Amino acid sequence: MSVCARHKVSEAVLAGIRRGAPSWPVLIGLLLLAIFLILAIFAPLISPYDPWEPGKPFLPPSGTHPFGTNDIGQDIFSELVYGTRISLFVGFFAAFVSVAVGTLVGLFSGYLRGAADEVLMGATDIVLIIPALPLMIILAAHTSPSIWNIIIVIGALWWTSTARVVRSRVLQLREMPFVESARGLGAGDAYIVFRHILPNTLQVILAKFILAVAGAMLTEASLSFLGLGDPLQKSWGMMLNYAFSRGGFINGYWWWYLPPGICISLAVLSFVLIGFGLEEREQKAMMPSQL
Secondary structure, X not given: OXXXXXXXXXXXXXXXXXXXXXXXXXXXXXHHHHHHHHHHHOHHHHOOOOOOOOOOOOOOOOOOOOOOEOOOOOEHHHHHHHHHHHHHHHHHHHHHHHHHHHHHHHHHHHHHOHHHHHHHHHHHHHHHHOOHHHHHHHHHHOOOOOHHHHHHHHHHHOOHHHHHHHHHHHHHHOOOHHHHHHHHOOOOHHHHHHHHHHHHHHHHHHHHHHHHHHHHHHHHHHHHHOOOOOOOOXXXXXXXXXXXXXXXXXXXXXXXXXXXXXXXXXXXXXXXXXXXXXXXXXXXXXXXXXX
């Protein structure tokens, strides 16, 4: 092999590695997510105290209590660690519900087209124009305070963007030769949708799921801050609610409200970085130059 040919092969290999390697925003997002997952999984080992155990109130940060204590003496660092579990739990499950509903709507709307498409997209447009957060507040206020109710409320109103993105992808895939071949061989609509079209939309669905987790965590924190969360669970949003309603903001107890606010921001940022990275990668893969 000539030197020129070897050089071209090396450039091709390096280009493939660069395309396959995650970008630095994705790496930062994965690092932040890994930290929060470690906190959630190993909360009993990392937390120095029982988050429900009372003690001396309003202690500032110290060696004994790294983030101080709240109004009834509960260790804020321990609350923060255990709150990671609830915030991530709500984020993942609410995102799963919303993405599952949006995926089904988008799949059948894009594949069936015609009257089914008009009905499904009409329903999507109706839900889309409804102000989501005010409606979530109303629904959460009229249901019992529960983590599962928050998950259902968020999931029932956050599926519209996923449905639209999946539908646009399905409209492209349904005209592909492999779909026409399957249809010509007598395959049914359900078989084609779930066996051939769904696997080719997974990267789009994954990107929407990651972004939906970020949105669900932010929405849960907003609802909990407004007092609509589950008071029996430790979450970052409920920590902010108690800090606001029990004098933490007014009296300048920054160690009470800053840590959960920073954690919410960093957790949402991690999912946004990963989600945008996946979307950018999908867009590059769909470019003609990559085909």
